[in-house]
Amino acid sequence: MIEQVIINGLMIGGVYSLIAVGLTMIHGVMKIINFAQGDFLMVGMYATVMLYSFLQPGTAPYILILPVAVLMFMFGMVIFKTTITRVIGKGDSNYILLTLGLSYLLQNGAQLIFGPSYISLPVSNELKFATIQLGENYISIPRLIAFAAALTLVVIMNFFLTKTDMGRAMRSTAENNTIATGLGVNVKKVYIIAFGLGTVFAGISGLLLTPIFFIYPLAGAPFSSIAMTVCVLGALGNIKGAMVGGLLIGLVESFVSGYVNLEMAKVAIDLTLLMVLMFKPYGLFGGGARKA
Amino acid sequence: MNKSLNLSGYVKRYFPVIAFIAACALVPLFIKKSYIQRVFIEVFFFAAMGSAWNILGGFAKQTSWASPAFFCIGAYSALLMDKNFGLSPWISIILGIILAGVLAIVIGLPTLKLRGVFFSIATISCTSIVRQILFNTPNLTGGAQGLTLKMSSGNDLWRLRFDSEIPFFYISLIWMMLVVLIAAMLSKSRLGWYLKAIREDEDAAQSLGIRTYHMKLRAFVISAMLLAVTGAFYSFKIGYIDPNSSASHDLAVRIAVTAILGGMGTIWGPVLGAFICVPMLEISNYYLSDFGGGGAGFAIYGLAMVLVVLLRPNGIISLFQKKKAGGANG
Numbered sequence: 054m055i056e057q058v059i060i061n062g063l064m065i066g067g068v069y070s071l072i073a074v075g076l077t078m079i080h081g082v083m084k085i086i087n088f089a090q091g092d093f094l095m096v097g098m099y100a101t102v103m104l105y106s107f108l109q110p111g112t113a114p115y116i117l118i119l120p121v122a123v124l125m126f127m128f129g130m131v132i133f134k135t136t137i138t139r140v141i142g143k144g145d146s147n148y149i150l151l152t153l154g155l156s157y158l159l160q161n162g163a164q165l166i167f168g169p170s171y172i173s174l175p176v177s178n179e180l181k182f183a184t185i186q187l188g189e190n191y192i193s194i195p196r197l198i199a200f201a202a203a204l205t206l207v208v209i210m211n212f213f214l215t216k217t218d219m220g221r222a223m224r225s226t227a228e229n230n231t232i233a234t235g236l237g238v239n240v241k242k243v244y245i246i247a248f249g250l251g252t253v254f255a256g257i258s259g260l261l262l263t264p265i266f267f268i269y270p271l272a273g274a275p276f277s278s279i280a281m282t283v284c285v286l287g288a289l290g291n292i293k294g295a296m297v298g299g300l301l302i303g304l305v306e307s308f309v310s311g312y313v314n315l316e317m318a319k320v321a322i323d324l325t326l327l328m329v330l331m332f333k334p335y336g337l338f339g340g341g342a343r344k345a
Numbered sequence: 346m347n348k349s350l351n352l353s354g355y356v357k358r359y360f361p362v363i364a365f366i367a368a369c370a371l372v373p374l375f376i377k378k379s380y381i382q383r384v385f386i387e388v389f390f391f392a393a394m395g396s397a398w399n400i401l402g403g404f405a406k407q408t409s410w411a412s413p414a415f416f417c418i419g420a421y422s423a424l425l426m427d428k429n430f431g432l433s434p435w436i437s438i439i440l441g442i443i444l445a446g447v448l449a450i451v452i453g454l455p456t457l458k459l460r461g462v463f464f465s466i467a468t469i470s471c472t473s474i475v476r477q478i479l480f481n482t483p484n485l486t487g488g489a490q491g492l493t494l495k496m497s498s499g500n501d502l503w504r505l506r507f508d509s510e511i512p513f514f515y516i517s518l519i520w521m522m523l524v525v526l527i528a529a530m531l532s533k534s535r536l537g538w539y540l541k542a543i544r545e546d547e548d549a550a551q552s553l554g555i556r557t558y559h560m561k562l563r564a565f566v567i568s569a570m571l572l573a574v575t576g577a578f579y580s581f582k583i584g585y586i587d588p589n590s591s592a593s594h595d596l597a598v599r600i601a602v603t604a605i606l607g608g609m610g611t612i613w614g615p616v617l618g619a620f621i622c623v624p625m626l627e628i629s630n631y632y633l634s635d636f637g638g639g640g641a642g643f644a645i646y647g648l649a650m651v652l653v654v655l656l657r658p659n660g661i662i663s664l665f666q667k668k669k670a671g672g673a674n675g
Contacts, residue, residue, distance in 0.1 A: 154650025327471070
């Protein structure tokens, strides 16, 4: 049992890492915590559903990663240009209210368009229920793919941030945007790319989850709080911290739901968040950029 | 001479308020439709809750999303006392106030140490923990079904059960005015000025010797108590309570938007906000419920929130204030 619980926790934890990396990038660069991050994930899920209707039923949805990423980047740009850009640096309560309003609008807008019903992607059963055996334990293939894809993206992101010019520009903006501007960094461009990438990561997480979870307007809501928990746990603005934090939260969730029940797993995540905020406000690993 | 001058000054100053109360009080004489009266009751209750939220959320700009937790404490304690012991809500409200104060301290002690957005995140978690507790204690709170008030015919002020909407109309009106009065007195009090100093700059306020943490905690407790009383009245009005409608993020957003849309940190902003938000939701639920997959009413809420932050960060009441200031200067 315990090995199975650990495997399940790590698998879903990989996806949590990816969502959290998106959130932590947005926060790192423009000091905004996006309360609508989970709902961007939901938008990614519906985008996958819509694009999937052009495909032959039964194909794996993973070939849609690129189109969904492009769509989500455009979506992120529209959201950024119309709303987010006006609250950067205007104080906490402005962006809290703005992004919560966006979250509310997206949830209910999705219900308006797609209805409140639960839908699932018509992927083939061979994919949906495929498993590989590992000793006495089973790993579900869709979860394994989601885990592998998510972690690959996180590693690529880390490489992008440390080894490319754009990544360095982003890190310098995160450090101090006034000085970054003075050094010739195009801060506006950095903002757009960071926000776009954050949206893309949420969208791809949504895509990776479509063969596993139901799709409905509130599907993203739990992920917002999970992503925040992961980010705070791993110190905000810290990509590696977000990665480890995601895996940890995955483990917490799977242990509590495995040994207590599913409802308590949600409480456990909320409690973890409160505990971390209280006792380790700079994250488990220290460092990271955070004012509190 | 001096006294009468003062009196006329007062009348002049408070004339809009008196006129507003009188106009509200006369509504049931002219509008006999019980549906419209119910909408007015909802407006008054949301104005009260918005004003209560405003004490911490507006005066000190500490955006709390824990209001449903306090609302539930008041509502559940009143309904449970009524159901199990037949206790009058007028007495169990006191219990609700005490419990809400205790819960506010329990939630506030750790979370109010956090600044800005981290306080917000923590309060969201608190609401969802309260929600899960309500769901998972079916023996006490009825779980997902919630509690239903056993109705009886006849008017009974002591047990808060009425045949018509009119008694609750006046109860809610009086309660709203009371909360507004408390908020107004608070905003002029020492605590009110401390809270406004915290809003402008918490570090500066602290460096001037204001115990910011204590002040925020006090405001949080007061706001929680007012929310609990509203919860008790409200649950007796609608006759039931369940975690899905009460301990939800939706309610937190509705309460906050009432204050934000009207004008955060102002006395009359939440009242104005309630007069806009509640009818807006009623109208859109009435006309747009079959539109698309539903949810239009709450989508409008989200849109209103976004638009207010972008276009009128000081709320709709700033439209009127500007005019007034311009008139005085010109």
